[in-house]
Amino acid sequence: MPTPTYVPLATITLGATEADIVFSSIPATYRDLILVGNVGTTAAAFANGELQFNADTGTNYSRVQAIGTNVNTAVSFAAGSENAIKAILFSDDLVRGTNIFQIMDYSATDKHKTVLLRSSIMPSGEDRVMMSAGRYASNTAISSLRVFPSGASFSIGSTWSLYGVN
């Protein structure tokens, strides 16, 4: 019997600027999480973003990313040496960007947590699209996540929604 899924767990539209967003008390009921953002920041053009799990600020994260800008392409890789998945782009407040993060097997205790990330932003003259993969090197189930821009804050009206997928 098919199981209806893709369940909205929490959503927020910011009424004030915020330095970060934390989703806590995430139940271990689902298989994957999907975090969707339509987001602006107080950055002048764009901001790099970071994703952490379970309040873990240790060097337990790795990433690989490919970016296309309006003039070139670039790739970047960091192997297990960072304190967050740093493979996210956020736009400025003029034209909000889109971010979709697929957090796979988040409640599993037999594997590390792999995340597929997509960011697309179109601040004037700084258009970028990025695809990334990140890994949180822990077999602990994810019960909280924190997302934030580096050196900026999320702007008023930014929205984040968290979904659970069976």
Add this chain to the structure above:
Amino acid sequence: MLLLGVVQAQAVGGAAGGATFELIEQRVLDSSESSVVFSSLSTLAAGYTHLQIRMTLRSDRSDTEDLLRLRFNGDTGSNYSTHALLSNAATPTSTSGVSQTRILAGRFAAASSTASAFGAVVCDILDFANTNKNTTIRSLAGNTSEPRVILSSGAFLSTAAVTEITLAPDVGTNFVADTRISLYGIRGG
């Protein structure tokens, strides 16, 4: 900091707003398997317009990375095209192939990867039951063991409705235990 506790009352009780995205079948491997097959889709996936397969994969290939082989209806002929935009730590590249015997729907961690590291793949199969068009797929995959992120597309050059999907490592022999492959149906308007 804005702290949002997830509301348990929302979290328990299934999908809100109607069943448009449904889990059809899920395989979590207890032991190694050479392939995973979803069959009888004319029955199991009746009423859906599109399919999505969500996967965390690892193979027994003696390398840090393996490729994901996708076939439809047991067709092993040269009836597929496949394309990808991919990058490792240093260089973005692209690949393509026509008259292929399978779609390469992504890449994932293999036996030489960090222990407990699995690759992730999300693959969309569009209009799978429509007999007026070839079936196309789009897939996003990544793993930080190789490392690799890859956006793939492919086509099954047949207008036959898809009734069977076969997934397998393209180089290694088996998916290893704890590999997870989940098939979802998406209803159209």
